Amino acid sequence: MAIALLLLLGAATVPPVAPPAATWEATGTPGAVSLLTGHVKTGGRIVADRFVSAPDLARGERLTLTQTSAKPGSCLWASGVRPFTRLRRFAADGHLIWEWHVDGVQQALRLSATRFGDCLSPDGGRLTVGIYSFDPDDGPVSPMGEGVVAVDRHPDFVQATGMRTHQEFGDAHGSDLVGWKRGRPATLLFDVVSDEGKTVVHDEAVTNGPRKP
Amino acid sequence: MTGLTGAATQPANTANATAGAGGNPPPSLKTLAQTADVHTLALYLQSHPQDRHQLETELVKAKRSSDVSQLEQTRKYELPHWQPYHKTGGPSYVMRPATDTTNTVASSGAWPALVRSGQVTPSEQRVIGRMANNEGRLDSVQSYDSETMTMGAMQKTINAGGTGELAKQVYDFSQSNPAKYQSLFVDKGWTVAHTGTGSGGSDYTMTFADNGQALTPQQTRAFVKDQASPDHWNRALDPLLQAGRDPDFQAAQIHDFKARLDSAMAIVPTGKSYAQPVSAYLTSEKGAALVLDESVNRPSHVAGTFGRALDDFYAANPKAARDPGQWTDAQRADYEPRIMQAYQSERLVSHMTDPAGRADQIVNQGSTLSDAPRSFVPTP
Numbered sequence: 001m002a003i004a005l006l007l008l009l010g011a012a013t014v015p016p017v018a019p020p021a022a023t024w025e026a027t028g029t030p031g032a033v034s035l036l037t038g039h040v041k042t043g044g045r046i047v048a049d050r051f052v053s054a055p056d057l058a059r060g061e062r063l064t065l066t067q068t069s070a071k072p073g074s075c076l077w078a079s080g081v082r083p084f085t086r087l088r089r090f091a092a093d094g095h096l097i098w099e100w101h102v103d104g105v106q107q108a109l110r111l112s113a114t115r116f117g118d119c120l121s122p123d124g125g126r127l128t129v130g131i132y133s134f135d136p137d138d139g140p141v142s143p144m145g146e147g148v149v150a151v152d153r154h155p156d157f158v159q160a161t162g163m164r165t166h167q168e169f170g171d172a173h174g175s176d177l178v179g180w181k182r183g184r185p186a187t188l189l190f191d192v193v194s195d196e197g198k199t200v201v202h203d204e205a206v207t208n209g210p211r212k213p
Numbered sequence: 214m215t216g217l218t219g220a221a222t223q224p225a226n227t228a229n230a231t232a233g234a235g236g237n238p239p240p241s242l243k244t245l246a247q248t249a250d251v252h253t254l255a256l257y258l259q260s261h262p263q264d265r266h267q268l269e270t271e272l273v274k275a276k277r278s279s280d281v282s283q284l285e286q287t288r289k290y291e292l293p294h295w296q297p298y299h300k301t302g303g304p305s306y307v308m309r310p311a312t313d314t315t316n317t318v319a320s321s322g323a324w325p326a327l328v329r330s331g332q333v334t335p336s337e338q339r340v341i342g343r344m345a346n347n348e349g350r351l352d353s354v355q356s357y358d359s360e361t362m363t364m365g366a367m368q369k370t371i372n373a374g375g376t377g378e379l380a381k382q383v384y385d386f387s388q389s390n391p392a393k394y395q396s397l398f399v400d401k402g403w404t405v406a407h408t409g410t411g412s413g414g415s416d417y418t419m420t421f422a423d424n425g426q427a428l429t430p431q432q433t434r435a436f437v438k439d440q441a442s443p444d445h446w447n448r449a450l451d452p453l454l455q456a457g458r459d460p461d462f463q464a465a466q467i468h469d470f471k472a473r474l475d476s477a478m479a480i481v482p483t484g485k486s487y488a489q490p491v492s493a494y495l496t497s498e499k500g501a502a503l504v505l506d507e508s509v510n511r512p513s514h515v516a517g518t519f520g521r522a523l524d525d526f527y528a529a530n531p532k533a534a535r536d537p538g539q540w541t542d543a544q545r546a547d548y549e550p551r552i553m554q555a556y557q558s559e560r561l562v563s564h565m566t567d568p569a570g571r572a573d574q575i576v577n578q579g580s581t582l583s584d585a586p587r588s589f590v591p592t593p
């Protein structure tokens with residue numbers, strides 16, 4: 001009876017988030033990471049590189065990776081690595097499936113940690129990222145928001161609109177990532193938080209299809 | 214070559230220099246380079262980016278070499294650009310580099326009057342000014358994401374329905390300073406109305422009027438996010454850029470920061486039965502700035518993060534009194550740094566954006582904030 005009650009309480013407080021779908025590995029020293037590799041459990045790798053060289057970001061990376069108690073290899077740990085401008089997907093046999101450059105629009109990405117689980121969806125097809133703008137001339141790098149990248153067939157952002165709030169995840173205004181729901185289709189659990197943090201609405205977004213133009 | 218349509222930002226005395234009055238053909242680049250001011254030239258290039266190098270050459274020929282770099286700066290920072298975002302995007306002003314402190318919260322000219330009048334203490338000024346370096350500038354304006362508009366240091370927004378915290382902020386400003394509201398917003402096309410029954414962001418609606426014709430919230434959004442019409446961006450966004458540079462509206466933004474600081478310090482931590490607010494445990498300026506920082510970045514997380522930090526602290530210091538009101542000065546001097554350290558550690562796993570970098574900016578990097586207990590002095 002007591003065990004059943006504990007399980008019930010646990011179910012009430014922890015959302016049904018999928019376990020990690022990748023293990024993340026950083027190459028290089030904290031503050032000078034040169035490669036971030038996600039070893040995907042469904043096969044192959046996701047590789048991020050061409051990191052933004054802004055000194056404040058490098059310093060933040062060094063501090064975060066050396067001080068955090070997040071489990072090495074987790075998305076939360078890997079989200080401390082500074083933004084990058086190239087993302088590549090390799091198949092299990094090692095061949096390059098695609099590569100995506102975002103520096104052409106003066107943007108950079110970094111992994112966006114979820115509160116529970118991974119930043120990669122359980123089917124390996126969706127990745128939560130932070131989106132940054134940067135100016136190659138004089139270096140200001142500023143966060144723009146968050147997004148979901150399709151990584152299963154071709155790289156691009158996909159739509160992630162909350163089923164209850166109809167707010168689009170990633171607008172950077174009060175959306176707080178919880179994690180990926182178990183099973184298919186790739187469904188992102190997130191909270192919509194009021195400006196003062198007083199109101200929290202739990203929501204989820206199915207990220208199955210490409211965003212409508 | 215067509216004439217400029219960015220009338221809202223085009224100086225009246227130079228309008229004819231680019232538009233060609235009375236249907237006359239527009240002037241040549243040579244004439245422009247000889248007669249138009251830098252802002253007008255920047256507006257021209259916004260519509261005719263392909264003419265940039267030729268115009269710069271004409272400027273040099275016209276012995277205005279020094280205006281070439283000024284033109285570049287104006288184009289870059291004084292006019293909105295189309296910013297791709299996800300599949301779409303929208304207009305946005307480019308953020309200035311960190312070394313340029315123009316229109317940062319810390320450098321605002323609104324502070325002296327606020328401090329003199331007792332609305333903010335010097336200690337609060339230091340805390341807010343330092344923490345705000347982690348956020349946008351007072352004149353930040355963008356419309357690239359799913360919101361209709363985002364503005365200011367706290368990045369307040371209006372959504373597709375025209376409502377939101379920005380609408381509430383501008384409404385509050387209209388009540389406290391109607392003359393400035395008229396000149397900064399209404400005269401430039403922006404109005405706000407109390408359309409709900411409450412006093413939250415969703416109870417206020419902010420819309421734009423183009424050449425006197427009022428637009429609905431949906432029309433306002435479509436107007437601003439029209440990729441093919443840079444003149445729309447100028448007309449709608451420039452008033453907000455200028456409002457963000459006005460000392461009175463800057464003061465309004467600082468008031469909101471102070472309100473956030475007050476509410477963050479009043480949060481009661483969750484965890485093992487804590488009854489006192491955060492302000493009872495952390496009384497230093499650095500502590501207050503860290504709490505404000507998390508509140509601005511992740512408003513719903515502070516209670517949990519700080520509660521876990523207290524759990525860590527009490528686990529390591531089981532003899533410490535649960536009620537911080539019972540701490541002696543010597544105990545507080547010992548405990549507060551430990552709580553600060555625990556709090557910073559918990560922030561690292563709190564899913565904030567760049568928690569270590571943000572904290573570093575507050576407590577290190579030449580910070581003038583004090584870490585001495587009771588150094589943070591809020592308004593009575």
